[in-house]
Amino acid sequence: xEFSAEATACYCATARKSARAxxxxxxxxxxxxxxxxxxxxxxxxxxxxxxxxxxxLGEALRLDRTTLVRNLKLLEKNAMVRFEPDAASxxxxxxxxxxxxxxxxxxxxxxxxxxxxxxxxxSGEERAILRAFLRRLETVDF
Amino acid sequence: xEFSAEATACYCATARKSARAxxxxxxxxxxxxxxxxxxxxxxxxxxxxxxxxxxxLGEALRLDRTTLVRNLKLLEKNAMVRFEPDAASxxxxxxxxxxxxxxxxxxxxxxxxxxxxxxxxxSGEERAILRAFLRRLETVDF
DNA sequence: CTCTTTTCTGTGCATATACACTTTTGCAAG
DNA sequence: CTTGCAAAAGTGTATATGCACAGAAAAGAG
Numbered sequence: 001x002e003f004s005a006e007a008t009a010c011y012c013a014t015a016r017k018s019a020r021a022x023x024x025x026x027x028x029x030x031x032x033x034x035x036x037x038x039x040x041x042x043x044x045x046x047x048x049x050x051x052x053x054x055x056x057l058g059e060a061l062r063l064d065r066t067t068l069v070r071n072l073k074l075l076e077k078n079a080m081v082r083f084e085p086d087a088a089s090x091x092x093x094x095x096x097x098x099x100x101x102x103x104x105x106x107x108x109x110x111x112x113x114x115x116x117x118x119x120x121x122x123s124g125e126e127r128a129i130l131r132a133f134l135r136r137l138e139t140v141d142f
Numbered sequence: 143x144e145f146s147a148e149a150t151a152c153y154c155a156t157a158r159k160s161a162r163a164x165x166x167x168x169x170x171x172x173x174x175x176x177x178x179x180x181x182x183x184x185x186x187x188x189x190x191x192x193x194x195x196x197x198x199l200g201e202a203l204r205l206d207r208t209t210l211v212r213n214l215k216l217l218e219k220n221a222m223v224r225f226e227p228d229a230a231s232x233x234x235x236x237x238x239x240x241x242x243x244x245x246x247x248x249x250x251x252x253x254x255x256x257x258x259x260x261x262x263x264x265s266g267e268e269r270a271i272l273r274a275f276l277r278r279l280e281t282v283d284f
Numbered sequence: 285c286t287c288t289t290t291t292c293t294g295t296g297c298a299t300a301t302a303c304a305c306t307t308t309t310g311c312a313a314g
Numbered sequence: 315c316t317t318g319c320a321a322a323a324g325t326g327t328a329t330a331t332g333c334a335c336a337g338a339a340a341a342g343a344g
Contacts, residue, residue: 010253011260012164013183017204020331024156027332038300041155055322062159064302071300071322090310090322113209118153131150137146162301180330197292206332211294213330232292232340246294 017078022118029114033107039080042071043104046096053091068129075100164260175249182253184213185246188223188238195233202212217242260274 026037035043045061046052049059054072059063072094073082083092096104122130154247168179177185188194196214200207214236217223222242225234239248 008257008261010168010179010183010186010254010257012161012168013181015157015161015164016180016183016330019154021204024332026152026154036299037152037154038158041152041158044152044254052239053322062163063300065322066303067301068322074299090308092323114154115152116152121149127150130153158300166302178329195292205330207292208294208333209331216329230340234293 025118026111026114027095029109033103033110035103035107037111038071039075040104040107041079042068042075043080043096043107044095046100047104051084051086051093051095053086053089053093055091057094157206158211167260168253168256171252172249174258175245175252177245177249179253180213181217182249184210184217185222185238185242185249188236189243192234193226193228193237194237195228195231197233 014119023037026040030037030040031122033040042061049057054068057063058068059070072081076083078099079097080103081094082097083094086093097125119127120133165179170181170184172179175182184203189200191199193204196207196210199205200210203210213227215222218225220241221239222245223236224239226238227233228235
């Protein structure tokens with residue numbers, strides 16, 4: 001069964017709607033750790049990518065560099081991340097502080113609850129499609 | 143092939159990332175009409191639901207009522223939508239103006255280009271399951 | 285009719301997001 | 315060394331989003 005593009009619900013509106021619903025769920029789960037899912041995600045990526053420049057981090061997250069500046073500034077104010085100059089370039093490198101590591105460890109348990117709840121609400125087949133769908137969408141290149 | 147929840151990328155982060163990428167694509171396509179995809183989507187839903195209260199609109203879009211207030215206020219300033227009291231209740235009803243209808247008609251052509259581009263990036267097989275899946279995603283109740 | 289309750293709506297604050305523009309800073313050409 | 319370029323970062327402004335709280339208004343209770 002085929003669908004014409006115009007008869008299909010707007011992919012963007014659907015993605016935004018889903019993102020809102022999922023954000024509310026994950027935010028509620030992470031609330032005891034005092035983190036939002038955006039902040040959790042950001043910390044997790046900073047941890048994974050080690051000391052990293054804003055440019056590289058932004059590319060990986062497909063997030064505007066200036067958005068990163070402000071989001072990281074909040075985390076820096078809460079002593080979760082630290083900036084240091086790079087000896088080899090003029091870039092500022094961001095990395096986790098001790099407190100950031102601890103918060104992340106604590107929050108990961110809470111995250112897993114939400115992640116598992118969502119995960120189990122899908123069948124195996126749905127999961128495969130979901131991942132293919134989302135991977136396709138998040139790598140759309142213009 | 144099965145996946146554990148913790149080995150899977152965060153559904154929320156992926157959804158947000160996809161939403162960002164798609165928003166940039168649709169916003170660029172709609173730019174000649176002077177609308178963003180959020181505004182286009184909002185206008186489209188106001189058109190579809192006729193004169194409707196903020197509460198019902200918010201439920202349909204899974205959007206916080208106070209967010210609607212502000213987003214609609216912008217569209218009202220641009221004379222795209224109009225508010226009127228409901229005789230039968232204390233609700234304020236929102237509907238499209240003539241200018242709103244015109245802008246929407248013009249923008250729909252632009253929207254369709256973006257929609258088609260995304261649509262055609264999927265195989266026929268993927269599309270077969272997509273409809274049910276999207277409906278599932280956007281009606282998830284966590 | 286007045287008071288309370290319920291049902292909508294609106295505001296203040298905070299975070300998230302991106303574009304346009306400015307500022308800072310290494311580095312190389314002269 | 316100075317100047318200018320290019321790369322990285324930061325700021326101003328605007329929209330999007332949601333929570334906590336406040337305000338207004340219809341509907342009932344007495």
